[in-house]
Amino acid sequence: MTQDYSHFPRHLVAVDCIIFGFDGENLKILLVQRNFEPKMGEWSLMGGFIGNEETSDEAAHRVLNTLTGLENIYLEQLNSYTRIDREPTARIMSISYYALINIEKNIQINEKYSAKWFDLQDFPSLIFDHNEMVEDAVLRLRRRASTRPIGFELLPEKFTMKDLQNLYEAIFNEQFDKRNFISKINALDILVKTEGKDMTSSKKGSFLYRFDEAKYEKKLAEGFMFKI
Amino acid sequence: MTQDYSHFPRHLVAVDCIIFGFDGENLKILLVQRNFEPKMGEWSLMGGFIGNEETSDEAAHRVLNTLTGLENIYLEQLNSYTRIDREPTARIMSISYYALINIEKNIQINEKYSAKWFDLQDFPSLIFDHNEMVEDAVLRLRRRASTRPIGFELLPEKFTMKDLQNLYEAIFNEQFDKRNFISKINALDILVKTEGKDMTSSKKGSFLYRFDEAKYEKKLAEGFMFKI
DNA sequence: ACAAAAGTGTTCAAGCTACACCCATGT
DNA sequence: ACATGGGTGTAGCTTGAACACTTTTGT
Structure with a gap:
């Protein structure tokens, strides 16, 4: 039936x-x-x-x-x-x-x-x-x-390291050490430093980065694990 | 309206x-x-x-x-x-x-x-x-x-270390080193060794353990994180 | 005595945490 | 010149991974 x-x-x-x-x-x-x-x-x-x-x-x-x-x-x-x-x-x-x-x-x-x-x-x-x-x-x-590198969905295409750190601090509601955070991000090796600088936050200006999605996908296929 | x-x-x-x-x-x-x-x-x-x-x-x-x-x-x-x-x-x-x-x-x-x-x-x-x-x-x-210690839901109340290791190996579809596995479990300090032994698997017999849920809950409240 | 599973420690590498100073620039 | 945020390195510690031999006991 x-x-x-x-x-x-x-x-x-x-x-x-x-x-x-x-x-x-x-x-x-x-x-x-x-x-x-x-x-x-x-x-x-x-x-x-x-x-x-x-x-x-x-x-x-x-x-x-x-x-x-x-x-x-x-x-x-x-x-x-x-x-x-x-x-x-x-x-x-x-x-x-x-x-x-x-x-x-x-x-x-x-x-x-x-x-x-x-x-x-x-x-x-x-x-x-x-x-x-x-x-x-x-x-x-x-x-x-x-x-997963979903944080970048919340940021503009180009962002400073400070932006990124602020974002993760907001997500986890926790403060991170600037040096440790940056070296962790750099170790992931999925960002590219652009020519441009954000001049609004300081006199010196801070470099703008972009998330390199292609590189991330490639590393992912090779067994890489994103981890913050 | x-x-x-x-x-x-x-x-x-x-x-x-x-x-x-x-x-x-x-x-x-x-x-x-x-x-x-x-x-x-x-x-x-x-x-x-x-x-x-x-x-x-x-x-x-x-x-x-x-x-x-x-x-x-x-x-x-x-x-x-x-x-x-x-x-x-x-x-x-x-x-x-x-x-x-x-x-x-x-x-x-x-x-x-x-x-x-x-x-x-x-x-x-x-x-x-x-x-x-x-x-x-x-x-x-x-x-x-x-x-989370949900693995114990799949085991009888009393089980051997070997049972537990077999379970996690089955879940993760991966082999673990016996010594490392046992010391990891012992470090968690949420099992109690019972008097009894399982005599079916060897002549020597292997000790039976129980998951101490009360202890786990207590440790959890104190900030402990279960991690395998 | 031997076969079969139980039980037990150490060493090394990697990753994480804590921590402080110099740099570049606009005012 | 100074104030402001940007940028960088190291040392100690903890954690995870690799690895082999002795113990017990039934047959």
């Missing part, structure tokens, strides 16, 4: 995006203000329902694109949240995703959503289980950032 | 369980033979639909209990699989879970499901995207096993 699916329950399934950015000093999170009930006016993650003709990945990209206009964003699936009463008005499951975006590129945030960047150290309490989602996302970001 | 959910699409959502066991030598996976179309007769993961009154965790526990009769099994959510055509007959999303069970305890497998333990190194090709789920689960198991 063939399975008959008609009597199995069907569920609303949403995606919610934890959108991380970096302003050169602190990790940021992009939140939206609900413009519908319940919890209208409160802060939440950007989300949306998964349609019949899209995967959850596609839904997450669509949601992110709707908010920011950006395409090809770094996006990784996190967890499913399926508590029955996680939303008060209906049983809605949610699959969370975290996104890393270069905050400088992100020029046109759709005003319709009243979105705002908050400091990850100091953002308002969120609706439903969104706080839990953010906590889980931060933990995942830390794990990933220590074994 | 309050959000009206009635026009959003609703989805069938299943859980699928990757059930790991250990027979003292090799990692095993428990598979079931489909007794309905499509793909009747082929091997698959044990799964089931999520009901209206249960979370995905509860559904996974239910599914596992239906198959094995066991309760309180170690179960961890993995990923969501949402490709539209991942099953041919309907659009079904699936949340995967992996389970660790002590194979000795597992006496009464429900015969209705034609379940069978396979060697993880040599099991049949599975239906749909279940092979991918297993691959993802193995990777997650390795990660978790290297930072």
Whole structure:
């Protein structure tokens, strides 16, 4: 016999995006203000329902694109949240995703959503289980950032060593020794020093680096492991 | 205005369980033979639909209990699989879970499901995207096993150092040096040596150890990190 | 006595941590 | 000239990897 699916329950399934950015000093999170009930006016993650003709990945990209206009964003699936009463008005499951975006590129945030960047150290309490989602996302970001070169998604194409160190300090919420950090990065041998200097932070100026993705992929294929 | 959910699409959502066991030598996976179309007769993961009154965790526990009769099994959510055509007959999303069970305890497998333990190194090709789920689960198991003492879920209460080493060798698919392995384990200081010896494997007999969970929790609270 | 698995330490290399001074430049 | 951030090297320590022989006991 063939399975008959008609009597199995069907569920609303949403995606919610934890959108991380970096302003050169602190990790940021992009939140939206609900413009519908319940919890209208409160802060939440950007989300949306998964349609019949899209995967959850596609839904997450669509949601992110709707908010920011950006395409090809770094996006990784996190967890499913399926508590029955996680939303008060209906049983809605949610699959969370975290996104890393270069905050400088992100020029046109759709005003319709009243979105705002908050400091990850100091953002308002969120609706439903969104706080839990953010906590889980931060933990995942830390794990990933220590074994994959995803940090560069958060930086502009060219950045100083100081920027990079600030980024990792923000991700891990921990201070590093400048000399040790730089020699670790140099030992990885996946950055290229460009001609240019950033003159805004000091009189001397500091060299700008680029992540050499091709080199990284090549080393990866040869058994190299990224490790911070 | 309050959000009206009635026009959003609703989805069938299943859980699928990757059930790991250990027979003292090799990692095993428990598979079931489909007794309905499509793909009747082929091997698959044990799964089931999520009901209206249960979370995905509860559904996974239910599914596992239906198959094995066991309760309180170690179960961890993995990923969501949402490709539209991942099953041919309907659009079904699936949340995967992996389970660790002590194979000795597992006496009464429900015969209705034609379940069978396979060697993880040599099991049949599975239906749909279940092979991918297993691959993802193995990777997650390795990660978790290297930072959390979950290996003990797969062993009987008392075990020899050799058992433990065999287990980790099976998980990581890699050979370890006996001396280095034992001194690493001893350095962790979370096992207790019992009076008893296992006399089945040698004339001399080898001491049996127990995982001291209370001690582990205490050390954890003091900042200890498990690491293999 | 011998076969078979259990049990046990040391050495070396690599990587990590801690730590302080000079350099270049704009004002 | 001085104030500001940029840039650089070393020594001690910890950790992980490689490596071989003795012990116990049933047959």
